[in-house]
Amino acid sequence: MTVPQPTPDEMAERASIDRSTRYPVMFFFTSAAAWLLVATLLGFSSSLKLRVPGLWDGCEFLTYGRLFPAHMSALVYGWAMQAGIGVMLWLMARLTRNELKHGITIIVIGHVWNAAVTLMVLSVWFGFGRGIPLLDFPSWIWPIVALSYSLIVVWMVPMFRSRRESSVYVSEMFIIGAAVWFPWIFLTANILINKGTAPVIGAGIDAWYITNLIYFWMAPVSLAVAYYIIPKIAGRPIHSYPLAHLTFWLLAFLAGWTGFSRFMGGPFPAWMPAVSGAAAIFILLAILATVTNLMLTLKGCSKIWEYSPSLRFTVFGMLMLGLYALLSAMSSTFYFGKDLQFSHFVVGMDTLAFYGFFSMTIFGAIYFIVPRITGAEWPSGARIRSHFWWSTYGIMTLVVTMLVGGIAQGGNLAVWDQEFSTSFVNSSAYVVGRAVAWALISYSNFLFLYQLAQMFVGKGRKSDGPTLIHSEPGTAASAKAAAGLS
Amino acid sequence: MKSDTFLKLIGGLALAFIFPWVFLILIPFVSASNAEPIPYGEGEEVEGGVTAYPDSVFYRHGSSDYGRQIYAAEGCVYCHTQVIRPTYAGPDMWRPGWGGREADGLARETQPLDYSLEEVAPLGYQRIGQDLSNVGHRITTRELMHQHLSDPTSLDPDSGMPAYLHLYKKSPYGEGLVPTPKAEALVDYLLSLKKDQPIPSTK
Numbered sequence: 113m114t115v116p117q118p119t120p121d122e123m124a125e126r127a128s129i130d131r132s133t134r135y136p137v138m139f140f141f142t143s144a145a146a147w148l149l150v151a152t153l154l155g156f157s158s159s160l161k162l163r164v165p166g167l168w169d170g171c172e173f174l175t176y177g178r179l180f181p182a183h184m185s186a187l188v189y190g191w192a193m194q195a196g197i198g199v200m201l202w203l204m205a206r207l208t209r210n211e212l213k214h215g216i217t218i219i220v221i222g223h224v225w226n227a228a229v230t231l232m233v234l235s236v237w238f239g240f241g242r243g244i245p246l247l248d249f250p251s252w253i254w255p256i257v258a259l260s261y262s263l264i265v266v267w268m269v270p271m272f273r274s275r276r277e278s279s280v281y282v283s284e285m286f287i288i289g290a291a292v293w294f295p296w297i298f299l300t301a302n303i304l305i306n307k308g309t310a311p312v313i314g315a316g317i318d319a320w321y322i323t324n325l326i327y328f329w330m331a332p333v334s335l336a337v338a339y340y341i342i343p344k345i346a347g348r349p350i351h352s353y354p355l356a357h358l359t360f361w362l363l364a365f366l367a368g369w370t371g372f373s374r375f376m377g378g379p380f381p382a383w384m385p386a387v388s389g390a391a392a393i394f395i396l397l398a399i400l401a402t403v404t405n406l407m408l409t410l411k412g413c414s415k416i417w418e419y420s421p422s423l424r425f426t427v428f429g430m431l432m433l434g435l436y437a438l439l440s441a442m443s444s445t446f447y448f449g450k451d452l453q454f455s456h457f458v459v460g461m462d463t464l465a466f467y468g469f470f471s472m473t474i475f476g477a478i479y480f481i482v483p484r485i486t487g488a489e490w491p492s493g494a495r496i497r498s499h500f501w502w503s504t505y506g507i508m509t510l511v512v513t514m515l516v517g518g519i520a521q522g523g524n525l526a527v528w529d530q531e532f533s534t535s536f537v538n539s540s541a542y543v544v545g546r547a548v549a550w551a552l553i554s555y556s557n558f559l560f561l562y563q564l565a566q567m568f569v570g571k572g573r574k575s576d577g578p579t580l581i582h583s584e585p586g587t588a589a590s591a592k593a594a595a596g597l598s
Numbered sequence: 599m600k601s602d603t604f605l606k607l608i609g610g611l612a613l614a615f616i617f618p619w620v621f622l623i624l625i626p627f628v629s630a631s632n633a634e635p636i637p638y639g640e641g642e643e644v645e646g647g648v649t650a651y652p653d654s655v656f657y658r659h660g661s662s663d664y665g666r667q668i669y670a671a672e673g674c675v676y677c678h679t680q681v682i683r684p685t686y687a688g689p690d691m692w693r694p695g696w697g698g699r700e701a702d703g704l705a706r707e708t709q710p711l712d713y714s715l716e717e718v719a720p721l722g723y724q725r726i727g728q729d730l731s732n733v734g735h736r737i738t739t740r741e742l743m744h745q746h747l748s749d750p751t752s753l754d755p756d757s758g759m760p761a762y763l764h765l766y767k768k769s770p771y772g773e774g775l776v777p778t779p780k781a782e783a784l785v786d787y788l789l790s791l792k793k794d795q796p797i798p799s800t801k
Contacts, residue, residue: 161760162726162758165757165758165759165760166751166760166761167760169760169761169763170761170763170764171764172764175672175673175760175762175764176673176676176677176760177672177673177674177676177677178672178673180673180676181673181676236673239671239672240671241670241671241673242670242671242717242718243669243670243671243673243674243675243676243718243720244670244675244718245675245676245723248673269604272604273604278603280603280607285607288604288607288608288611289611292608292611293611293615296615296619300619300623304623304627305718307631308717308718309627309630309631310626310627310628310630310631310633311710311713311714311716311717311718311719312630312710312713312719312721313626313627313630314627314717314718314719315713315718315719315720315721316626317623317627318718320622320623361610361614364610364611364614364615365614365617368614368615368617368618368619368622369618369622372622375681375721376683376687377681377683377684377686377687377688377707378681378683378708378721379681379707379708379709379710379712379713379719379721380626380710381626384622384626387622388622446687450683450687450688451688454679454722454723454724454725455724455725456724458723458724459724525688525725526688526689527689528689528690528692528693529692529693531756532693532728533754533756533757533758534756536726536727536756536757536758537756537758540758
């Protein structure tokens with residue numbers, strides 16, 4: 113089965129759709145990449161601070177308790193959500209074959225979003241944080257975030273309704289899902305937590321918000337990307353379309369139940385962590401089905417991901433999604449979860465979600481989208497290759513050290529008659545891995561931001577052919593180059 | 599026809615999400631908001647000779663509410679938990695000093711009522727430092743608590759806690775540090791952390 117080739121008319125139409133999305137989407141991508149660099153530097157310095165507690169003593173802005181939440185806010189709201197919004201807008205325009213309207217309005221609201229993220233990061237940094245992971249900002253900021261998000265994604269509704277084809281592609285479903293779910297969970301979490309009448313359930317709702325953000329926003333956006341990019345580049349239809357639909361609906365029914373298993377044995381009714389744990393295990397089935405589906409779509413054309421940057425990032429991101437779902441299901445069982453729940457494993461898991469599967473997939477999308485909307489090719493394949501490998505080394509270092517370190521720390525915490533500080537001493541070597549990982553990721557994203565800025569100011573390569581990771585796809589020379597780098 | 603698809607999709611999403619939203623979030627939140635403390639039964643034998651909840655369950659003393667905000671703003675929750683899990687989920691209660699006053703037989707796991715004065719229960723994100731549920735029983739004097747905050751390694755050389763020197767000023771009279779109002783409030787809060795008042799049996 114082959115995919116029909118586009119006619120010249122269709123090519124011209126696509127070009128005009130791409131042009132209409134150029135400024136809003138590039139705005140979100142570049143400001144997101146700038147926030148990512150800030151987030152990686154904060155991640156590096158907070159990890160360093162954890163390894164050497166006495167470092168920078170006396171400076172209130174450089175304590176772990178402020179650097180780490182600032183890092184998380186910048187990473188999630190500054191980078192991940194902004195880049196995701198850019199990808200959603202472009203994908204929606206392309207899939208529904210509509211030009212993006214109200215570009216100026218979207219850019220203006222995008223500035224409001226950036227201002228809100230700046231306020232979030234600065235407020236936690238200047239000591240106005242509230243100690244609620246991922247919602248660690250003064251309560252007056254959340255309406256700005258919720259409103260600006262809604263005002264950006266609401267333009268996708270008329271686009272979806274006036275789509276050219278009556279059938280709905282699965283990527284569109286994931287995007288609509290992500291667009292609707294985020295305001296719902298964000299408003300629920302903020303309104304109930306700020307009401308403050310049930311402090312314990314409030315803490316549980318925060319945990320629920322974190323896992324819902326991952327399964328109801330990051331997973332759908334990255335799956336929308338994967339279900340678009342993988343068939344597109346492989347040049348063949350999805351292996352099983354019903355399976356893709358099934359994943360969507362399984363996620364829709366299950367993800368809302370997750371989260372409370374972060375507090376096994378916490379002061380909750382015991383059924384709440386139990387139900388959350390069960391939901392995480394069922395989600396593993398949905399995610400494994402979808403990752404298998406995507407890999408089977410690629411079956412037989414694995415050579416392409418050697419030289420296509422978009423495909424390589426996206427496939428890596430999808431494999432990380434599978435790993436995340438697996439580890440999340442594993443740590444939702446009582447056997448592993450009770451020892452791992454307050455250890456470094458938590459940080460490893462959250463970073464695996466934010467950077468491992470979400471960001472890597474989004475990089476794939478950005479490498480695909482930016483040349484199309486700016487009309488120029490990426491300046492250097494070698495830099496894309498460096499970006500990929502340093503990011504991969506970074507995230508894998510982080511995940512492995514935090515997983516192993518988490519097991520070491522959790523094991524030490526479980527020995528009740530041992531000095532408490534032993535658990536800190538025994539796990540502190542693993543924190544070095546975390547610092548090194550953020551340094552590598554930081555370097556790779558400096559390269560990314562540099563390339564993106566070049567594209568933004570119109571210094572891309574003018575060429576007919578796309579920039580590939582290796583110049584001669586599939587040849588011995590390119591394989592040798594890949595081997596030399598890895 | 600096309601708009602029908604959109605409404606159907608949104609309807610399906612709402613239908614899928616409404617169950618966890620109502621049953622996992624809204625109902626537990628509302629019922630926890632309206633929950634009254636379990637009353638002590640009349641003439642009931644209560645452990646430790648206590649017959650009513652202590653004041654400290656319902657009222658903050660001194661500047662400890664400001665201290666709670668400092669605790670949140672300094673990000674203490676990212677390294678310190680305030681959860682004592684029952685023995686099936688971990689040996690928290692066995693660790694000396696964690697579960698309350700073992701001497702009186704009052705060590706117990708944490709209960710929702712323990713957090714009634716918090717805005718959001720600071721259950722914690724990681725356990726890099728000690729659990730603070732009952733730190734008020736382990737560190738009992740202001741001087742020791744200030745030393746823990748300003749120079750933790752003097753008490754435990756292996757401690758991973760940084761010195762929170764920005765909460766202290768140099769003494770105008772030579773050597774030593776003077777706590778700022780923030781440090782005093784934080785100490786008030788930390789000294790008030792005792793999650794061990796007896797819970798009446800529910801029968």
